[in-house]
Amino acid sequence: MSAQTSQAASLSDVLTKPWNLDQTDSYMSTFVPLSYKIMVGYLITIYFGQKLMAHRKPFDLQNTLALWNFGFSLFSGIAAYKLIPELVSVFMKDGFVASYCQNETYYTDPSTGFWGWAFVMSKAPELGDTMFLVLRKKPVIFMHWYHHALTFVYAVVTYSEHQAWARWSLALNLAVHTIMYFYFAVRALNIQTPRPVAKFITTIQIVQFVISCYIFGHLVFIKSANSVPGCAVSWNVLSIGGLMYISYLFLFAKFFYKAYIQKRSPTKKNE
Ligand SMILES: CC(C)(COP(=O)(O)OP(=O)(O)OC[C@H]1O[C@@H](n2cnc3c(N)ncnc32)[C@H](O)[C@@H]1OP(=O)(O)O)[C@@H](O)C(=O)NCCC(=O)NCCSC(=O)CC(=O)O
Numbered sequence: 001m002s003a004q005t006s007q008a009a010s011l012s013d014v015l016t017k018p019w020n021l022d023q024t025d026s027y028m029s030t031f032v033p034l035s036y037k038i039m040v041g042y043l044i045t046i047y048f049g050q051k052l053m054a055h056r057k058p059f060d061l062q063n064t065l066a067l068w069n070f071g072f073s074l075f076s077g078i079a080a081y082k083l084i085p086e087l088v089s090v091f092m093k094d095g096f097v098a099s100y101c102q103n104e105t106y107y108t109d110p111s112t113g114f115w116g117w118a119f120v121m122s123k124a125p126e127l128g129d130t131m132f133l134v135l136r137k138k139p140v141i142f143m144h145w146y147h148h149a150l151t152f153v154y155a156v157v158t159y160s161e162h163q164a165w166a167r168w169s170l171a172l173n174l175a176v177h178t179i180m181y182f183y184f185a186v187r188a189l190n191i192q193t194p195r196p197v198a199k200f201i202t203t204i205q206i207v208q209f210v211i212s213c214y215i216f217g218h219l220v221f222i223k224s225a226n227s228v229p230g231c232a233v234s235w236n237v238l239s240i241g242g243l244m245y246i247s248y249l250f251l252f253a254k255f256f257y258k259a260y261i262q263k264r265s266p267t268k269k270n271e
Contacts, residue, residue, distance in 0.1 A: 019110035058137035069185035080174035101231035
């Protein structure tokens with residue numbers, strides 16, 4: 001094989017050339033290892049960023065943060081609009097199990113393929129959420145940085161391994177994030193919202209993780225018993241994702257208990 005043909009596709013190839021899964025896979029073959037390095041860089045930046053900010057005044061970034069959050073809310077809304085109809089259509093046509101076992105044209109279709117990939121890639125700039133917390137000298141709770149770091153790497157791996165389950169993961173997360181980022185944008189503008197609004201958002205986050213855990217449990221069973229031949233799921237994703245969703249469910253349930261039952265804000269001081 002010549003050096004030219006073995007060269008991986010670049011980000012601009014994926015963005016500017018017509019959608020081609022082989023090309024995206026080629027790009028992702030370099031992005032997967034890079035995502036682990038980005039995750040480590042992210043954790044180091046939080047650590048040293050907080051140390052650096054310890055003796056400085058917090059930056060006043062209200063408007064930038066509002067714009068940032070509105071941007072993510074809008075992006076999530078558009079991506080949800082592009083991806084959810086495909087989930088509904090597969091669900092109606094082939095049933096619930098098929099919707100997390102069969103890829104169909106999810107990855108090869110130019111619309112769902114691209115928007116699914118765009119969702120995964122958006123997890124990198126989403127790490128910027130934490131930089132706003134650091135620069136504004138707000139507590140960075142364990143649940144926040146753990147969630148951001150792990151979700152990023154997990155999303156990249158899941159997409160790269162063409163998991164049919166991604167269809168659910170993306171639809172759920174995009175729907176929740178459209179509302180959550182809108183809430184954060186409104187809050188960044190210092191607009192007060194009734195407490196039930198936050199409670200509703202935490203609830204839909206928890207519902208998202210309950211559905212994810214249920215599907216994962218079933219996928220473990222399917223994979224172990226090979227009861228659905230050709231089910232597009234790997235042990236790699238089942239093990240990382242399974243542990244991830246169980247831990248998220250636990251952390252968000254604990255957050256719910258603290259914030260809305262004990263009424264002690266978990267984000268106003270470190271846990
Ligand atoms: C209702 C929630 C969305 C938010 O609850 P909170 O108690 O944190 O809400 P709050 O209104 O008291 O305070 C929000 C504070 O966060 C600041 N803030 C603004 N934008 C933010 C952003 N993009 N990410 C994290 N924090 C942000 C606000 O300025 C405000 O600070 P101040 O008022 O002090 O100026 C909750 O369910 C939640 O997720 N809390 C965990 C915090 C978090 O980081 N969540 C996002 C990632 S989890 C996620 O994304 C799950 C998923 O995948 O669905």
